[in-house]
Amino acid sequence: MADAAHHNDALIHARGLTKRFANLTAVDAIDFDVGRGEAFGFLGPNGAGKTSTMRMIGCVSSPSGGTLRVLGMDPVRDGPRIRARLGVVPQSDTLDTELHVDENLFTYARYFGLPRDVARQRAQQLLDFVQLKDRARDNVEFLSGGMKRRLTIARALVNEPELLLLDEPTTGLDPQARHLVWDRLYRLKQQGVTIVLTTHYMDEAEQLCDRLVVMDKAKIVAFGSPRSLIDQYSSREVLELRFPIDATPALDKLNGLAERIEALPDRVLLYTNDGEAAAVAVHSRGLRPESILVRRSTLEDVFLRLTGRSLIE
Amino acid sequence: MNGALRVVEHHLTVYRRTWKGSVFMSFISPILFLAAMGLGLGSLISRGPVRTVDGVAYLVFLAPGLLAASAMQSAYVETTYPIMARIQWERTYEGMLATPIAVLDVLAGEFGWLAFRLALGSGAFFLVMLVFGTIHSVLAVLAIVAAVLTGLAFAAPILAWTASRRTDQSFALIGRFVITPLFLLGGVFFPLHQLPQLLQGIAWLTPLAHGVALARGLSLGVLGPSAFVHLAVLLLYAAIGIVAARITLQRRLVQ
Numbered sequence: 001m002a003d004a005a006h007h008n009d010a011l012i013h014a015r016g017l018t019k020r021f022a023n024l025t026a027v028d029a030i031d032f033d034v035g036r037g038e039a040f041g042f043l044g045p046n047g048a049g050k051t052s053t054m055r056m057i058g059c060v061s062s063p064s065g066g067t068l069r070v071l072g073m074d075p076v077r078d079g080p081r082i083r084a085r086l087g088v089v090p091q092s093d094t095l096d097t098e099l100h101v102d103e104n105l106f107t108y109a110r111y112f113g114l115p116r117d118v119a120r121q122r123a124q125q126l127l128d129f130v131q132l133k134d135r136a137r138d139n140v141e142f143l144s145g146g147m148k149r150r151l152t153i154a155r156a157l158v159n160e161p162e163l164l165l166l167d168e169p170t171t172g173l174d175p176q177a178r179h180l181v182w183d184r185l186y187r188l189k190q191q192g193v194t195i196v197l198t199t200h201y202m203d204e205a206e207q208l209c210d211r212l213v214v215m216d217k218a219k220i221v222a223f224g225s226p227r228s229l230i231d232q233y234s235s236r237e238v239l240e241l242r243f244p245i246d247a248t249p250a251l252d253k254l255n256g257l258a259e260r261i262e263a264l265p266d267r268v269l270l271y272t273n274d275g276e277a278a279a280v281a282v283h284s285r286g287l288r289p290e291s292i293l294v295r296r297s298t299l300e301d302v303f304l305r306l307t308g309r310s311l312i313e
Numbered sequence: 314m315n316g317a318l319r320v321v322e323h324h325l326t327v328y329r330r331t332w333k334g335s336v337f338m339s340f341i342s343p344i345l346f347l348a349a350m351g352l353g354l355g356s357l358i359s360r361g362p363v364r365t366v367d368g369v370a371y372l373v374f375l376a377p378g379l380l381a382a383s384a385m386q387s388a389y390v391e392t393t394y395p396i397m398a399r400i401q402w403e404r405t406y407e408g409m410l411a412t413p414i415a416v417l418d419v420l421a422g423e424f425g426w427l428a429f430r431l432a433l434g435s436g437a438f439f440l441v442m443l444v445f446g447t448i449h450s451v452l453a454v455l456a457i458v459a460a461v462l463t464g465l466a467f468a469a470p471i472l473a474w475t476a477s478r479r480t481d482q483s484f485a486l487i488g489r490f491v492i493t494p495l496f497l498l499g500g501v502f503f504p505l506h507q508l509p510q511l512l513q514g515i516a517w518l519t520p521l522a523h524g525v526a527l528a529r530g531l532s533l534g535v536l537g538p539s540a541f542v543h544l545a546v547l548l549l550y551a552a553i554g555i556v557a558a559r560i561t562l563q564r565r566l567v568q
Contacts, residue, residue: 094408111412
């Protein structure tokens with residue numbers, strides 16, 4: 001029910017989708033649709049069921065229950081036919097460390113049955129696209145983490161997929177490398193590629209996703225656009241107060257200053273539509289926090305509100 | 314089957330990088346063994362009271378046995394750590410399975426590639442045998458086939474085992490308690506009938522004794538109807554191993 005409007009045209013259609021392992025329900029009856037051209041995100045902490053969901057969409061894990069259609073086909077029966085039209089960026093790189101950068105792309109293109117000349121041509125184009133042209137003849141093991149990630153993304157594009165699945169595309173990358181990856185993904189989206197990604201980074205979801213679902217403990221706990229989720233579950237602004245160690249005032253001293261107050265181990269968050277005004281009010285009550293920060297609400301606040309925990313613990 | 318060819322093509326691409334060293338090794342090892350054991354030890358035997366082993370010079374007796382045994386060792390080496398790497402350490406299979414390639418293609422590709430590698434290694438061994446003068450008939454070339462089958466009879470069950478493991482702890486144990494004892498006691502260096510009855514019985518339950526008997530029979534040109542039993546045992550081990558590997562690899566990669 002994430003969005004019924006996309007139902008007929010959906011590239012991915014899931015109802016009551018469930019994945020059970022021996023003594024664990026990894027995905028518990030989730031519903032969602034992903035429409036053509038969309039960038040769709042699964043947001044949640046580790047162990048929320050994101051990767052299990054991605055593996056079912058990628059036809060390498062069969063659902064234990066519910067309905068799943070990918071590109072209008074049944075992933076259990078039509079796995080190879082679906083995978084021919086998918087691009088998959090797995091959570092950890094599966095590059096061939098024994099091969100050169102360009103050989104990685106060439107070999108992968110051959111897995112899809114592309115003729116040799118097409119495979120060679122596509123490898124060159126993609127090296128250009130992910131800015132690895134000057135590393136074409138290098139061994140993969142000498143690439144940085146960010147370069148490996150870009151190569152993995154390039155590899156997932158060799159078959160010109162209609163649907164690109166990315167499982168935590170930028171986990172473990174430094175900020176510069178992350179922005180480069182985001183930029184390439186944004187270009188793909190502009191070109192009309194449908195993107196489904198998982199992440200536990202709020203800023204990544206905000207940057208890339210048109211719509212997202214928030215997963216926690218195998219279930220979908222909220223869905224919508226990043227903006228609408230913030231509107232629905234958080235205030236416009238957040239006032240962050242950091243007090244000296246052992247000098248956090250009793251919370252009732254802050255009563256009435258915000259719509260909602262959240263005390264974290266290291267700081268106190270005041271959810272309000274006017275952070276500046278709240279800050280002034282804090283001062284006028286004689287409280288002297290060590291630092292004060294007014295910021296806009298983010299998806300992190302949404303997650304905190306929904307689950308009572310931060311995303312990365 | 315197209316998918317299996319893609320898997321073979323992948324291995325071929327990697328092999329183009331490493332073939333020189335591997336070809337060098339596949340000549341060096343038989344030369345050393347045949348020189349040390351065949352010529353060195355053989356010259357002692359030829360001066361002894363019996364002079365021959367099972368009616369032939371020791372070198373001639375030993376060479377086809379070593380041929381089969383080295384196929385067994387290659388099969389063991391290729392189906393333990395490298396397969397674990399492709400499943401778990403390098404995740405090569407995960408990458409393959411995100412394309413139209415299916416688990417059955419991976420398996421068919423692996424065994425196809427392995428048969429090719431075993432044929433190369435056994436072919437090199439056979440050339441060394443030629444140079445050492447242990448080959449006297451054209452039919453002896455079929456000993457290469459016997460060696461490849463011996464390799465596959467080990468490769469398939471070991472691959473099935475590897476795919477069911479989460480760690481590499483057991484691999485060294487397989488080497489120590491299966492491969493090395495078979496190499497030493499499985500009829501390569503001396504006739505099996507020298508062993509106590511019980512050990513003879515055990516040896517005949519394993520594929521190596523049958524592979525050695527088949528390779529030796531073909532090489533010496535003295536095969537009887539028992540050849541069909543040897544062939545059947547090798548094929549049986551390979552077939553059971555392939556079925557088991559299909560189950561364990563499927564369970565491991567697609568869950």
